[in-house]
Amino acid sequence: MPDDVRTPHPRHRFDRWPERLAGRTVRSVDAHGKHLFIRFDGELTLHSHLRMTGSWGVYGEGARWRRAAHRAWLVIEAGGYRVVEFDGPVLELLRESRTRFDRRLSALGPDVIGERFDREDFLRRLRAQDQSRAVGDVLLDQRVLAGIGNVWKSESCFAAHVNPWRELARLGDDEAIAIADFAHERMTRSAELDGFSSRPRAVYKRAGLPCERCGTPIRSHGQGDDNRTTYWCPSCQL
Numbered sequence: 001m002p003d004d005v006r007t008p009h010p011r012h013r014f015d016r017w018p019e020r021l022a023g024r025t026v027r028s029v030d031a032h033g034k035h036l037f038i039r040f041d042g043e044l045t046l047h048s049h050l051r052m053t054g055s056w057g058v059y060g061e062g063a064r065w066r067r068a069a070h071r072a073w074l075v076i077e078a079g080g081y082r083v084v085e086f087d088g089p090v091l092e093l094l095r096e097s098r099t100r101f102d103r104r105l106s107a108l109g110p111d112v113i114g115e116r117f118d119r120e121d122f123l124r125r126l127r128a129q130d131q132s133r134a135v136g137d138v139l140l141d142q143r144v145l146a147g148i149g150n151v152w153k154s155e156s157c158f159a160a161h162v163n164p165w166r167e168l169a170r171l172g173d174d175e176a177i178a179i180a181d182f183a184h185e186r187m188t189r190s191a192e193l194d195g196f197s198s199r200p201r202a203v204y205k206r207a208g209l210p211c212e213r214c215g216t217p218i219r220s221h222g223q224g225d226d227n228r229t230t231y232w233c234p235s236c237q238l
């Protein structure tokens, strides 16, 4: 049972989570992609999604935090340890039954990060989509692949020589696997190195600069319902 729960970030100042979570035992903690679910007694679940900026840290008594205290969104204290979420951006307290919750989890595609990446599940989910959807758009769909963000979407397509605007119908299984494998291997390594050290930057935020393979200027354009910016080389990504 946590000794203390605090939500220092101003956005959550009036949420009264500390009061609502006081005295409740943590039932389980599940990570799925960049989603983290902390289930408390009484069907309260804390859901966080780290997007590109967030991170979790676990600190012993008196240990120095990796990021500044004002960037902490959630601090849970238990047994002399502090579990801290830095830099949000998605943090919500859900009240839902276990079954509804499990359904939500199973709707998520295979976790791109971790030892056991399920390629077949990924392919099955990819082919269950509308095949006129663009590759770059579908890669951000958490129901197909959980945890891939906007940087890795662009970089993985570049690594696999696939144009992110190509229709799924024209994407071979081997190409889909090549994209997913790159994301899986590099993101897993990056997660082990705390998120930043091995992040490739061949195309992301390099619009107008020459492609490292062929020298053609990199292009960028918003893609999908959320209009997330996609970066690609128009010459060597077909």
Ligand SMILES: [Zn+2]
Pocket: 211, 212, 213, 214, 215, 216, 233, 234, 235, 236, 237
């Ligand atoms: Zn190129």
